[in-house]
Every structure is written in C-alpha cells, then in structure tokens.
Amino acid sequence: MATRLFEDRAHAAFYQKYRFSPQENLQGVIFSYLEEKRVSPGQLAVDVGCGSGQSARMLAKHFEKVVGTDISEAQIEQARRAPHPPNVSYLVCPAEELPFEDGSVDLVTAFAAAHWFDGPRFLREVERVLKPSGCVVFSSYNLDMRLCYKDCSDELTEIFREIQAQLFSFKNEKIKLVENNYQEIFDSLPFQEKKRMTDIFDKIPLSVAEIIGFIQSLTSYRRHLKIQPEEAKSLLQNTERR
C-alpha cells in the first residue's frame, strides 16, 4: 500500500530547505553506470517521489526532458517554486500510476523514495513505461551518518545517534527497507541485469541549524511532533544546545 506521510505544507518546506540533493560521489557512480549502458545522455527521465525537486534537478544536464513526480501536492508546490532548469517539470501522481506511454522513458529514478511505494504495483508501472534499453536507479542514504568537526566528531556523532534512538518508536515500518540498505528492494527488481552498490560516501557541509532542520524533515520527527509536540520541541532544543 502507498504511504502518505508527506502531505503537510510545513514538512514540505523543511524538505525544500534542508534535504540535500545526491552529492558528487553518488552522482559519479550513477552517471558512469548510465553512460556505460548508453542511457545518459537520453531523452526522458522520470524522477518518482521527487519531493521538493532536489534529485530531479540533478538529472537536467543529462536528459532532454526530466519530469519529477510525487503523490504530495505540498511537495510538488515546493518543487515548482524552487528555481529549476527549463527542461524540468513536475506532476502530482502516485508512483503506482505513472502517466507515461508504454516504452517511452529512458530512465526511472527514485531517490530516498522507493521504500515508500507499493513495491509490486510500482515495479509493474516501471516495466511498462521503460524503453527496452531503459534503466532504473533507486538510491537512498542510510541514517548511519557521521558528523565531523575538528576534534569533536565522535561526540557529535554520538549526539546524532542518541536523537535517532529517541525517535525510534516513531519510525514507520518502511524505514526497515532503508536500514537493510535496500536489499529487499534490489531482490524484488524483475530485471535480468542489475547491480547493487553500497558504501558510497559523500561529505556534506552542514551548520548546526541545518542539522536541526534535517532532523525536522524526518518522518519519525514529524510523527513525534504530532503525537507529543512539547516533548518533540524540547528534544530538538536540547540537541541544538548540545
């Protein structure tokens, strides 16, 4: 079943401001694979679950046309509002019903999104819309991140792990797919040729305010805020102070 946790406008605004787009090393891995398979440069790429558009914009240089799709109107509103190249457009639609012709798409991507979809229905749509020579890329960062700053990296990482532990009980079931590094999603792909790549590391400079903003964009934090608003806010304040 599709999961709808991204409908709220405040959440979409945190997304637009604090979620990072796929970074240099991840982009390198993806585009060298697509070039090797002669999919990039190509005509049409569809970025499913595009959120506020970070990942769709990244594809613009490599495809004549990029369409970012998302089930959440609030996310698509943010994506349309953010500056984007003229060959990128956005559509509100479920991943399980993609409004594209059979065999018309060179590349289907889903960044930090495939785990939210109804897997079997989505994959049937992917098979239908892809050209015979087409490719899919599903990617997600996991939450096992390290925070690095001068000689207090261990301490900062520990604080980040603690907040994750405190948000544990508010986590959606589907996050397990991320924690297992997309192994189940990879196994379910119905393609003869497929490749799974893990341990791709990127460094992202973030201020404390940006880390706090990132935490506020997490679905587990949004759920905590909804159920126990005062506790959620004080968790955030304590984390920021530390």
Ligand SMILES: C[S@@+](CC[C@H](N)C(=O)[O-])C[C@H]1O[C@@H](n2cnc3c(N)ncnc32)[C@H](O)[C@@H]1O
């Ligand atoms: C974690 S966000 C990722 C957004 C973006 N791709 C990124 O890299 O930041 C997941 C997105 O998937 C969307 N989503 C969840 N279920 C969906 C579905 N069934 N169909 C389409 N989009 C969906 C959500 O609305 C949300 O914007």
